[in-house]
Amino acid sequence: MQSGYRILVIDDEEIVRESLSDWLKKFGYYVETAENGVKGLEKMRAQPWHVMLVDLKLPDIDGLEILRQTRKANENAVVIIITAYASVDTAIQAMKDGAYDYIVKPFDPDEINLVLKKIIEHQKLVDENIFLRRELSRRYTFQDIIGKSPKMQEVFELMRTVGPARSTVLVQGESGTGKELVARAIHQISPRDQGPFITISCGALSESLLESELFGHEKGAFTGAIEQRKGRFEIADKGTIFLDEISDIGPKSQLDLLRVLQEKEFTRVGGQEPVRVDVRVIAATNRDLSQLMRERKFREDLYYRLNVIVVTLPPLRERREDIPPLCEHFLRKYNIENNKKIQRISEDALKQLLQYDWPGNIRELEHAIEHSVAIEKTNIINSGSLPVKFQKGPSEESAFGEDKPLDEMEKEYIRKTLKKHDWNIQKAAVILGIDRGTLYNKIKKYGLQETKDSLETQ
Ligand SMILES: Nc1ncnc2c1ncn2[C@@H]1O[C@H](COP(=O)(O)OP(=O)(O)OP(=O)(O)O)[C@@H](O)[C@H]1O
Numbered sequence: 001m002q003s004g005y006r007i008l009v010i011d012d013e014e015i016v017r018e019s020l021s022d023w024l025k026k027f028g029y030y031v032e033t034a035e036n037g038v039k040g041l042e043k044m045r046a047q048p049w050h051v052m053l054v055d056l057k058l059p060d061i062d063g064l065e066i067l068r069q070t071r072k073a074n075e076n077a078v079v080i081i082i083t084a085y086a087s088v089d090t091a092i093q094a095m096k097d098g099a100y101d102y103i104v105k106p107f108d109p110d111e112i113n114l115v116l117k118k119i120i121e122h123q124k125l126v127d128e129n130i131f132l133r134r135e136l137s138r139r140y141t142f143q144d145i146i147g148k149s150p151k152m153q154e155v156f157e158l159m160r161t162v163g164p165a166r167s168t169v170l171v172q173g174e175s176g177t178g179k180e181l182v183a184r185a186i187h188q189i190s191p192r193d194q195g196p197f198i199t200i201s202c203g204a205l206s207e208s209l210l211e212s213e214l215f216g217h218e219k220g221a222f223t224g225a226i227e228q229r230k231g232r233f234e235i236a237d238k239g240t241i242f243l244d245e246i247s248d249i250g251p252k253s254q255l256d257l258l259r260v261l262q263e264k265e266f267t268r269v270g271g272q273e274p275v276r277v278d279v280r281v282i283a284a285t286n287r288d289l290s291q292l293m294r295e296r297k298f299r300e301d302l303y304y305r306l307n308v309i310v311v312t313l314p315p316l317r318e319r320r321e322d323i324p325p326l327c328e329h330f331l332r333k334y335n336i337e338n339n340k341k342i343q344r345i346s347e348d349a350l351k352q353l354l355q356y357d358w359p360g361n362i363r364e365l366e367h368a369i370e371h372s373v374a375i376e377k378t379n380i381i382n383s384g385s386l387p388v389k390f391q392k393g394p395s396e397e398s399a400f401g402e403d404k405p406l407d408e409m410e411k412e413y414i415r416k417t418l419k420k421h422d423w424n425i426q427k428a429a430v431i432l433g434i435d436r437g438t439l440y441n442k443i444k445k446y447g448l449q450e451t452k453d454s455l456e457t458q
């Protein structure tokens with residue numbers, strides 16, 4: 001018996017569908033059928049299949065085309081072509097196009113079972129679980145954005161609707177919820193995808209610097225402006241500009257932005273001539289703009305301009321069902337990066353990840369997995385390899401039990417981390433989430449040294 005093995009049969013002849021389906025069910029497979037190419041492709045896309053049996057001659061779509069589309073959707077798909085004697089040549093062509101095998105009508109049930117057994121054997125080697133899980137997780141993604149929770153599905157729906165338009169989009173959500181990722185995806189599904197995607201972090205610059213970054217400047221506009229320089233709006237022409245941390249911009253820039261949004265033109269700093277551009281604006285904020293508007297820190301007119309389409313990314317703690325697929329996604333990513341073959345996350349570890357509150361959202365989860373992959377020695381992520389905040393040892397309690405200046409806490413924490421990992425700087429840097437240079441500087445700053453003191457806990 002092959003319970004759980006999913007087979008899709010696409011054939012226009014009822015008798016073929018029924019007899020195949022009966023036999024296969026007798027052998028223990030789960031079977032569904034489709035009577036034409038359109039319905040078949042629909043089913044192919046809607047659910048994962050281990051094997052598809054596809055008739056070469058269908059009334060609407062050619063079997064070879066189904067094969068091509070299926071392989072395009074999933075390069076590992078197993079498609080078997082069903083054919084009459086007359087078209088064996090085409091069937092052989094099909095195999096060159098990626099079909100797994102072909103069977104000739106009228107067929108012998110035992111022959112089919114044999115072919116399927118061969119496939120199953122092969123797929124078992126590949127690991128049936130990975131096979132199905134990968135298929136499933138693909139369905140939760142929107143161009144590499146993972147999210148099977150209803151809240152994220154809503155986000156994807158909205159993105160699909162507004163993506164192709166020119167309208168301004170405001171992406172809001174806590175830090176690390178994926179605002180930039182979403183902005184990029186919107187650009188990618190828009191007709192502007194061949195144009196540039198230009199980002200600017202508005203919070204990082206002073207008002208005058210921001211202005212010349214956004215709009216460029218003329219030669220001699222200010223001391224040091226020795227040449228005319230294009231701003232990001234001009235560079236983003238025919239593409240998308242991503243204004244990150246929009247809540248942080250000052251009153252003058254707010255007014256300038258309002259003008260670009262309304263009139264689609266601006267002047268360079270120190271210039272007279274209006275410059276016209278064709279740019280889509282996507283803005284992001286992790287603060288509540290409406291609140292800032294009520295406090296009169298954000299212009300009302302600009303707020304309403306930006307607020308036309310709002311994509312709100314829910315914090316991770318409100319969509320915990322996304323944690324497992326996200327973990328898998330990052331596990332794959334860091335396996336590749338670290339040249340490792342860690343298969344999964346242990347149940348214990350996953351339980352801890354599911355219970356945690358994730359103030360840093362997905363970025364924090366990504367770092368946690370990166371960290372764990374880096375230090376895990378077995379082929380399963382065990383809870384002991386999760387970052388220190390998941391280790392409920394007494395050291396954590398005591399660190400928070402005392403009142404200490406931040407500096408001292410940092411010094412203490414770095415010292416303990418280094419000690420725990422035998423002064424492996426690379427490892428410690430990953431765990432602390434800083435780069436090696438920064439870690440070296442801090443070691444120097446705090447005058448830390450490797451000691452042989454063994455009385456410490458961690
Ligand atoms: N749904 C998701 N699926 C996969 N990766 C995600 C998802 N959401 C976020 N990430 C990853 O998490 C990290 C943080 O995402 P991003 O930079 O887009 O967040 P952000 O909201 O812009 O954060 P901040 O407010 O701090 O700027 C990135 O590495 C991104 O690829």
Ligand SMILES: [Mg+2]
Nearest residue numbers: 179180244284
């Ligand atoms: Mg961001």
